[in-house]
Amino acid sequence: MRKYWLKALKLIPSGNLLYSKRPEMFLPNKWPTYFKKSKDCYLWDLKNKKYLDMIFAVGTNVLGYNYKKLDNRIKQTISYGNMSTLNSYEEVLLAEELLKINKWAGKVKFARSGGEANSISIRIARAYNKKKQNVAACGYHGWHDWYLSSNLSNKENLDYYISKNIKINGVNKKLKNTVFLFRYNDHKRLEYLLKYKKIGIIKMEVERNIKPNKNFLEKVRKLANKYKAVLIFDECTSGFRQTLGGIHKNYNVNPDIITYGKAIGNGYAITAIVGNNKVMKACDETFISSTFWSERIGLVAALETIKIMKKEKIWKKIKEKGKYIKQKWKEIAKKHNLEIEVFGIDSIPQFKFKKNNNILKTFLTDQMLKKNILANNTIYVSLAHKKNVLERYFNELDKVFLKISKIKNIKTQIKLQEAHTEIKRLN
Template sequence: MESKKNSGATLWEKAKKIIPGGNQLLSKRAEMFLPQQWPAYYKKAQGCEIWDLDDKHYLDFSIMGIGSCSLGYAHPTVTEAVVEAVQMGSMSSLNCFEEVELAEKLIEIHNWAGGVRFTRTGGESCALAIRIARSYSGKNKVAFCGYHGWHDWYLATNLADGDKLKEQLLPGLSPSGVPQQLIDTALPFHEGDLKGFDELLSEHGDDLGVVMMEVFRHGMPDLDFIKAVKARCEQHGIVLIFDEISSGFRLNAGAAHLLFDVHPDICVLGKAMGNGHPIGAIIGKSEVMDAAQQSFISSTYWTERVGFVAALNTLAVFEQEQVSEQLNKTGRHLKTNMAKICHDLQFELQLIGVDSVPILVFPGEQALALKTLYTQEMLKRGVLAANVIYVSMGHTLAHCETFLNAFEEVIGVLKQAQDKGDVLDLLDGPVCHSGFQRLN
């Protein structure tokens, strides 16, 4: 008989009592997947395989380190280089030479740019990009479209109207702790809504110095919209920032905007650039980036060696093995077969997103319960699953076939539960969270 031991779930309950919020990343909370049942912690990760605290083995067809491991977990080329760098000393009183090499490599890829600064994480990369852009423009207000982190400049959006980030990020995000003086300094607009953007320009144009936008999130870029925003930024002397922390390295090696010959003033990269090792980059035109010297921008661990070494080797693998093409090919295989399974079983699951990041949209008023049941039943079959799949090089054809076999079984369970109206009765615990909620 299969053991019901779940040390990860037990440890998660302990963690919530001593770590406010349970952990350091909302997207990895157990409640976002399967409350009271999610294994929560891992011992080992390799390729797309994970072993939990009880040595149970899973295939990861979910968030793959929140999209940070496109080469797969513990990729040998990157890992060997990182281990060697650590053994040689990852920190000293002198600078590591690899940061200059990485800066040169990124400018080679982004030949429109002339300067690079580095950080460790995506959120602080966006905050630094905003600081540099404000320094250059001399203006305070920022218009944005998409998800750009947790810092004050971004959450200030919710000071004015309480929940303006609902459609950009998550519902219910309180700006508690964000100074009230930042009210009306961060102004949201929506992808494709050029009229709404023009209204922002009309109302705030004299004080608007920065526009930050994701190139894409749930589908291919809206090029006409991006080009129109860029033209308006040029006309009004506004610094345009492309946040490619998530979109970079999904369609190509570098950033999606390079495919379409639409260049910003600043581009922000992170996540997949280090294949699981902390590194972020702010790339920009020389005259804009030089404004960094007018502001105090400095941090000890931005000089640590591992991120630079990891990024250089990750970039090399991307180029040598045509990784982005492989990711999209695998993703198309998954989406095509998932769609066929749902069609054959008459289950109305919508599949959106670029090929390398399939997103599952569950139907109807019970969408969240269906998502929870899907995750629960896939977990029973040895698959970590959610409403998004970050495809990686670790996902072999054999892994995909194992996933699709489990997927077909589980969609059958969901369809039957939906027809009988007993979705909630089949859940072994509570429905998953849809956004930010206090945990205790």
Template structure:
């Protein structure tokens, strides 16, 4: 057992769940074997507490690091900010610069507010939108964080969000009084959304532009028209999708503008900063409620955001990571055919994933993580691409993955996959079906 697993065992005795993010729990990848903690990260390489080096062909800081870990220009800007002071009684001027840059990228927007996590930013957007419309009802599609307003959808039925987040997610601790305030609808199900608008007092439509599937036909256009017809605020949650297929939001690719949009993850390339953009008449409603927090004003987030946007624009990072993601997706499909394994792929190109359509798929996913770890890769069934994923890195990844697929083929032909695993099967993790 390495130092990482030893520390993880101790962590679970002093931190409920072991850490603060479900997606980073070792049990999601390789129980009892995953390195769990890092000592250093640079580019797409990660070093564990024992000094072992891995190439990250997995979720790259949960999708935050599209420029790779430790981008020199972004880090240098942050170091200068640290030297100048990261907090003061006065405001950091960079937050105004970041607001102006984001608004310039989204001409439909007039104003911005900032936070430091995606869940916070989504909650801010809901508070502002409800204040602007005077209606509590929210129609939602997708994953939007952990706050009460969102988990209220599971009050009375813990399976309501099963297709949006996790099956059986318990809303314990969420006030029962919030029941009936949030109404999920399935992606591409316009009729279902229209029915909610007809039967409920919906003031807000909150949705991801796309995650696993493309919009069918004019789905997004019709959602926009429905919102306009009923005076509903349309919010696109671009925390995950933003800056991956366009310099800005994914909605720019589809040509449909929201009333508000939420950005996070890639915005700071690993530094904590999230933003809420919106039209002036809606955003001004923030003045008629209370939305305020000390650390939303610290300097590092805004500085990192400004520097990250500068590097993205110069390097055209969204083009690079999209091309890399498309290549990886195609090569997974080819590898599946080569070994006769039924395989499907999903996600926007820079957030690509595959699934083996086999009864023992979760055991196979665990086997992939185990065998790829032994070959020097952090890997499972998803790759969040970054600019450090160069062609030689991708080639090496597939050279390592080929014999693992061959091993899975052997298991399908009669070999016992459980006899190959050195520990328990990984937990299922996020099951997002939207």
């Protein structure tokens, strides 16, 4: 399998299509890299070796892999045809469903990736707020020029949200000083930007790794109203994992636009831009269109996934699993006198070692891989992570934590090439 990656490095820029799935991010020179098939929470590599997946990067398959009821619906759809001269009526049905879930909203557009959805939301907001085009952003929002341009004024701006030394060659330098970043819970910095930087759009994640301080989101909403800025919530990651819809429901704060992705299609490509009537009318004043946004499979996948979510109360189940995972991590770490920090929303639990995190995380991945388990320090919890699966995972993790507790000299006892620093994706 290593030979395919070496070949890929010659044929595909950077080797693959998603930064977060590069083998160097997990275990350089040892990671399986490619899969042949998947089912529930298991993967098979090209040699038919079976692995338990306790990562589920990057959060798309909330029901688990190859979910039978959903995939049967997709197969039926394929038999009817995916693309034609005419439109898929499912886009109307999905729009209706999303507006039932987001009663504050009035219109919906669809795309196929999170980066697209976030860029579309910015375009719509700029079309609406013509006099103030600048953006105040908080969190991770993808690869498009509008977002990466924040590093033009200071090449370290995105260090906090992605990673150090993000390369942005090709981003138009005329976009300098059009996007300004603020830290989560820092409403004073946000107000400063709104007051002095001609901000017409606030773009932010509602919650990822950090919980909002008391009334923070309410303050953001009030500031948006006061300075007549369009408030956009990016819930491409958090959406449909903590509630049926956006995590903003937990705080009773509605945006002007919200973006959904990942979980709503259970691995099939579909994202949504949902907004209130006033702002979404600006769509008629700008050209936003793409061929494969009209394909049928993603629309059907989202309709069926949301239907299953509603019936099974999926968000409640994965939250409870996530809480259990967090608690077990703490228990096992305490048992072996290891200092870890546990964080993240319950459906995406994360931890880090307080000392030597990256090399110890690499060691953990290596040791778990020897037991045919794909694992690091983050789990995108799915319905497929059942009790027996978690028991197997924690049994092996306990052994790894014991080994880590006995390490006296990392440089001499861990002979591994350290994994690349992961994307921070902080809110």
